[in-house]
Amino acid sequence: MADLSLINPDRQSRLLASAQRFVPALVLVVALVGILAYAQSAGDTFLIRVFTRIMIFGIVAVALNFVLGFGGMVSLMHASFIGVGGYVVAILAYHDANLEPLMIGPFAFTGTSDLAILLPLAIVVTVPFAALTGLISLRTSGTYFIMITLAFNQMAYYFFVALQAYGGEDGLQIINPITFGGLDLSQRSTFYLFTLSVLALTLVLVTLLVDSKFGIVLRAAAQNERRLSAIGIAPLRYKLLAFVISGTLTGMAGALLATGQQFISPADMSWSRSGELVVMVVMGGLGSVSGPLVGAAVYLGLELILESWTEYWHLAFGLLIVAMVTLLRGGIADLGTLVPWLGRNVSGGKN
Amino acid sequence: MSKPFLEVRNLVKRFGGLAATNNCSLEVMRGETHALIGPNGAGKTTLISQLQGQIRPDEGHIFLDGQDITETSMERRALSGMARSFQISSVFPKFTAIANAALAVQARKGDSFRFLGAAWLDRAMMDEAREAIELVGLGDRAEVLAQDLSHGERRQLELAMVLAMRPSLLLLDEPMAGMGKQDSARMTRLLADLKKNYTILLVEHDMNAVFALADRVSVLVAGRTIATGSPADIRANDDVKAAYLGHRQH
Structure with missing residues (x-):
């Protein structure tokens, strides 16, 4: 599938090549609509909840992969973006339910439970957070980048732990039903479709970005920064902008997560969650735009299944991840290559 | 003088x-x-x-x-x-040869803050890149990933990137x-x-x-x-x- 090369416009119809990029995303979106249709006809609300969660983490994984797989930045602070976006929703919904305005210095803000306001607000809050932390983190690279983003994640985590007015370590419940304009998002299937729309937009956006001139520079920076400077492009601005875009998409997903589980707590933004996000991305495949969505589905699905089988599911889970990473170097997107590998072994056994 | x-x-x-x-x-x-x-x-x-x-x-x-x-x-x-070629070949290994040259053209034109259109749809840029690739004799290797080129070909690609910078x-x-x-x-x-x-x-x-x-x-x-x-x-x-x-x- 999408390797990191450019398609030759001479050999293929440019329009076709342009459209083909969206096929994997389209297939996944159609499949997700199908799952909803099936769950509704079977009256399976559990399935709807599971896949809503998968889609939310799918948005995060796709956004994270934009900086990790394409930009070469291993961020361990993406859970903190989930937290920031989630707390924007939870805190304003809390003020809406209490009818107390939120006081920031001399300014009073009335609360709201409308995502049409809350989502843009989550963006407004995440952008400066991502820009500031990104600007500092991107002064380093490699292992140091990983460590500094980890540190930022923990700072954000303990900030919300210390925020006693909003539940501290216990987190914050959302009591009011969350809406989007006139849409009632406490309706499970409505929220499913709403989340799916955000996911679809994210997939389209990232697909466009990675092949754009901006995206090409980002991918080049991941491969060889010295060469990029030598041809006249300073990588920092591009990496920073990519980091902010990724963090903001993740913040929006955080707002959806809080809405879906009617709750947000520091546990949703722990550093181990950041690590899990990286595992989802690596499982799905770093080289493709929609692979990480599959990675998120497999990760959360496995977690759910193994959890129901045994108390020691972490062990089985760990072994599975090791097996996957060794056998599928390109992630689940590489599953096809495993088949001839199996075939070769089988025929070898016969001889 | x-x-x-x-x-x-x-x-x-x-x-x-x-x-x-x-x-x-x-x-x-x-x-x-x-x-x-x-x-x-x-x-x-x-x-x-x-x-x-x-x-x-x-x-x-x-x-x-x-x-x-x-x-x-x-x-x-x-x-x-000022364009430099490196003693130890320094290219973008996961891009094709022509994409390497195209990026050098893009850098010179300074239009890297474009977010939606695919880079390879810029025909003028791709034409210039192809010209540079052909000039150094890599014409029939344009679609090969730089990491799959031979050592000598990578040296040629270095030169193509340098030339694409005009x-x-x-x-x-x-x-x-x-x-x-x-x-x-x-x-x-x-x-x-x-x-x-x-x-x-x-x-x-x-x-x-x-x-x-x-x-x-x-x-x-x-x-x-x-x-x-x-x-x-x-x-x-x-x-x-x-x-x-x-x-x-x-």
Whole structure:
């Protein structure tokens, strides 16, 4: 599938090549609509909840992969973006339910439970957070980048732990039903479709970005920064902008997560969650735009299944991840290559 | 003669106690191919890195077309026409050959903050990239990932990227490094073609290539130019023979 090369416009119809990029995303979106249709006809609300969660983490994984797989930045602070976006929703919904305005210095803000306001607000809050932390983190690279983003994640985590007015370590419940304009998002299937729309937009956006001139520079920076400077492009601005875009998409997903589980707590933004996000991305495949969505589905699905089988599911889970990473170097997107590998072994056994 | 296009004045770069560039001065005239030779460890690559801006000198000045660029960033220098090829091939391994060249075109045009249209839909850019790829003889390897190219082909790709920048000054750091005889001869022919249109500062160990290509030669020994002159002068120069050629030719 999408390797990191450019398609030759001479050999293929440019329009076709342009459209083909969206096929994997389209297939996944159609499949997700199908799952909803099936769950509704079977009256399976559990399935709807599971896949809503998968889609939310799918948005995060796709956004994270934009900086990790394409930009070469291993961020361990993406859970903190989930937290920031989630707390924007939870805190304003809390003020809406209490009818107390939120006081920031001399300014009073009335609360709201409308995502049409809350989502843009989550963006407004995440952008400066991502820009500031990104600007500092991107002064380093490699292992140091990983460590500094980890540190930022923990700072954000303990900030919300210390925020006693909003539940501290216990987190914050959302009591009011969350809406989007006139849409009632406490309706499970409505929220499913709403989340799916955000996911679809994210997939389209990232697909466009990675092949754009901006995206090409980002991918080049991941491969060889010295060469990029030598041809006249300073990588920092591009990496920073990519980091902010990724963090903001993740913040929006955080707002959806809080809405879906009617709750947000520091546990949703722990550093181990950041690590899990990286595992989802690596499982799905770093080289493709929609692979990480599959990675998120497999990760959360496995977690759910193994959890129901045994108390020691972490062990089985760990072994599975090791097996996957060794056998599928390109992630689940590489599953096809495993088949001839199996075939070769089988025929070898016969001889 | 007119003013030099590139002028290096009393450049010094120390690494700890070692002066890798030791009060070095050099002039490259517009349109000339100027070879920089010297024994291993003479500081040739260090000098090139300072010219390109990757390393900042401790003392001295660098002028490009009369402008002091000593403190100018690498990126600015590249955009003002200074193009460097690296001694150890430095390309984007996961891009195709033509994509490597296209990125160099894109950098020059400065339109990298475009977010929606696919880069490869920019026909003018791709045409220019293809032209550069074909010029260096990689036409039928344009769609191959750079990591799958042979060593010699990667050297050619380096040169294609340099040319795609439409440079006014080429800094070529051992373009024939590690090449076999055949590739080496082809690269020499290619450079002989290019020297008609470009100002070139060429670092090279292959003396046949140097004497075939260079209009003038400077000899760098222990971080300092000990002689500059026509290839014939340099061959006849006793200091040079003692310091450099002498070692190599017996």
